[in-house]
Amino acid sequence: MNKLNIVILAAGKGTRMHSNKPKVLHQLAGKPLLQHVINCAKQLDPAKIIVVYGYGGEAVLHAFAHENITWVEQIEQLGTGHAVQQALPHLDENATTLILLGDVPLLSVESCKKLLDKTEELGLLTFIKPDPAGYGRIIRNSEGIVTAIIEHKDATAQQREIKEVNTGIIAAENRHLANWLKRLTNNNAQGEYYLTDIVAMAKLEDETAVREIADDESSSDGWIGLSKKRYTIATEISQDEASVTGVNCKKDLADLERVYQKRYADSLMLAGVTLLDPLRIDVRGELSVGKDVEIDVGCVFEGKVSIADNVKIGAYCVIKDAEIASGTIIAPFTHIDQAKIGNNSRIGPYARIRPGTTLAAETHIGNFVELKNAQVDIGSKINHLSYVGDSTVGKNVNIGAGTITCNYDGANKFRTIIEDDVFVGSDTQLIAPVTVGKGATIAAGSTITRDAPADQLTLCRAKEQKSIVGWKRPVKIKK
Ligand code: UD1
Ligand code: CA
Numbered sequence: 001m002n003k004l005n006i007v008i009l010a011a012g013k014g015t016r017m018h019s020n021k022p023k024v025l026h027q028l029a030g031k032p033l034l035q036h037v038i039n040c041a042k043q044l045d046p047a048k049i050i051v052v053y054g055y056g057g058e059a060v061l062h063a064f065a066h067e068n069i070t071w072v073e074q075i076e077q078l079g080t081g082h083a084v085q086q087a088l089p090h091l092d093e094n095a096t097t098l099i100l101l102g103d104v105p106l107l108s109v110e111s112c113k114k115l116l117d118k119t120e121e122l123g124l125l126t127f128i129k130p131d132p133a134g135y136g137r138i139i140r141n142s143e144g145i146v147t148a149i150i151e152h153k154d155a156t157a158q159q160r161e162i163k164e165v166n167t168g169i170i171a172a173e174n175r176h177l178a179n180w181l182k183r184l185t186n187n188n189a190q191g192e193y194y195l196t197d198i199v200a201m202a203k204l205e206d207e208t209a210v211r212e213i214a215d216d217e218s219s220s221d222g223w224i225g226l227s228k229k230r231y232t233i234a235t236e237i238s239q240d241e242a243s244v245t246g247v248n249c250k251k252d253l254a255d256l257e258r259v260y261q262k263r264y265a266d267s268l269m270l271a272g273v274t275l276l277d278p279l280r281i282d283v284r285g286e287l288s289v290g291k292d293v294e295i296d297v298g299c300v301f302e303g304k305v306s307i308a309d310n311v312k313i314g315a316y317c318v319i320k321d322a323e324i325a326s327g328t329i330i331a332p333f334t335h336i337d338q339a340k341i342g343n344n345s346r347i348g349p350y351a352r353i354r355p356g357t358t359l360a361a362e363t364h365i366g367n368f369v370e371l372k373n374a375q376v377d378i379g380s381k382i383n384h385l386s387y388v389g390d391s392t393v394g395k396n397v398n399i400g401a402g403t404i405t406c407n408y409d410g411a412n413k414f415r416t417i418i419e420d421d422v423f424v425g426s427d428t429q430l431i432a433p434v435t436v437g438k439g440a441t442i443a444a445g446s447t448i449t450r451d452a453p454a455d456q457l458t459l460c461r462a463k464e465q466k467s468i469v470g471w472k473r474p475v476k477i478k479k
Contacts, residue, residue: 003096006041008034009100010024010052010054010101018249024060024103028253030302034064048090050090052072074086080192111125115236118234118236123235125238127167132164132165136152146199203231206230242256265281271289275295281300284303287301293307294311305320311329318335330348339353339359345361347365348366348367351370360395366383368385374389376393378395379396383401393418400427406432419440422441425443431449434450435452437455440456443460
């Protein structure tokens with residue numbers, strides 16, 4: 001097989017998105033549309049990926065700075081053919097170019113491979129669309145040979161009846177492609193240089209070649225030189241509509257998002273996950289799962305999340321870049337972001353676990369507890385209404401309701417260290433930097449500003465409890 005170049009067309013504004021953002025930066029499953037296409041391209045192992053960009057150029061370049069891509073600017077968007085013309089100087093000799101569209105995010109690697117396998121000079125990925133409006137139609141002659149692609153706007157009423165459409169994904173041998181692109185004109189309904197016009201050119205050259213071969217029958221080898229070689233215009237008909245559907249408006253985007261999510265949910269179920277409703281889960285990244293994982297409705301997973309065996313995730317959790325070890329229960333409405341949760345722990349409902357937090361095994365984090373950059377060791381419990389930030393919490397610590405580590409003085413952040421077996425009474429403030437020694441008890445309602453020694457009770461409250469005899473509640477003043 002020829003060396004492979006891939007050109008991705010991504011210069012269009014996407015007028016129908018009604019957005020200031022370039023279309024290819026709109027996200028599907030948490031990633032820009034163009035990222036999906038680039039990922040597909042990379043799996044085909046090309047010698048080169050060239051992206052033709054234009055509208056919103058800076059933003060597009062910035063979003064893909066991490067990718068190894070040849071960027072080509074199309075300053076004016078004069079059509080798909082004009083877009084590919086911009087890439088011509090970067091194409092390799094003796095290679096085949098696969099042209100992809102930046103707004104077709106679910107394109108399958110398999111379809112591309114099949115198309116490339118069939119392509120000699122030119123190959124088209126087509127699709128039979130019951131409602132083909134808007135698409136370029138594949139024109140075939142009585143022998144079924146492709147003769148042209150006619151854009152919807154240029155098609156006659158009769159041609160518009162044709163259900164086989166151009167997906168926009170086209171493969172062509174570079175030497176021919178260069179030759180055809182040079183001859184494009186914009187003499188059509190949209191005043192654009194259509195990439196699709198190369199099909200009719202190829203067909204015409206093919207017919208010329210046939211005639212010349214016939215004229216030349218006396219010659220010993222049947223044909224002489226490139227111009228007399230017969231072309232084949234190969235077609236691969238995709239069977240999967242979503243994989244060839246382009247995003248033109250927000251509705252298309254939402255429709256494809258649902259397709260993507262349903263497929264992801266199916267793959268999770270096939271891997272053994274119990275989803276209480278496969279239509280109500282969103283994975284915007286990669287979710288890896290162990291055995292006997294159960295996920296209730298409305299959960300969102302972002303980035304890289306791994307969930308070990310026997311984990312249960314309650315309804316409406318949002319979990320991002322996290323590891324959850326086996327046997328842990330995450331109760332509903334919990335948010336976890338860049339954190340690790342140990343095995344057999346119980347988190348939530350309504351817990352918020354923020355970046356840098358690591359919980360060891362058998363920890364309990366209850367409702368309305370916020371943890372940030374906290375390392376909590378085995379068996380410790382923070383069950384109600386607390387903020388624990390920039391803290392190290394030892395083993396078997398019990399932190400009472402309403403405890404706050406005051407880690408920030410308005411300018412700098414400081415750590416709180418709570419050693420093993422500490423008991424912190426409710427409504428305590430620990431003013432960092434501060435250390436509570438092993439086995440210490442802090443009385444409820446204390447504001448701890450200095451280190452608390454191990455094994456002792458430390459308290460800091462108003463000295464005595466007073467009751468005022470004869471005190472009266474204020475009454476409402478009559479106007
Ligand atoms: C195109 C095809 C049509 C096919 C359809 C499939 C042509 C002329 N038409 O039509 O046959 O059925 O896709 O979705 O090729 N782009 C550029 N520069 C430009 C114009 C477009 O980079 O000057 C990019 C767009 O950003 C987009 C892609 O090319 O990613 C397709 O362009 P679009 O205008 O959406 O083409 P369609 O009219 O949908
Ligand atoms: Ca389109």
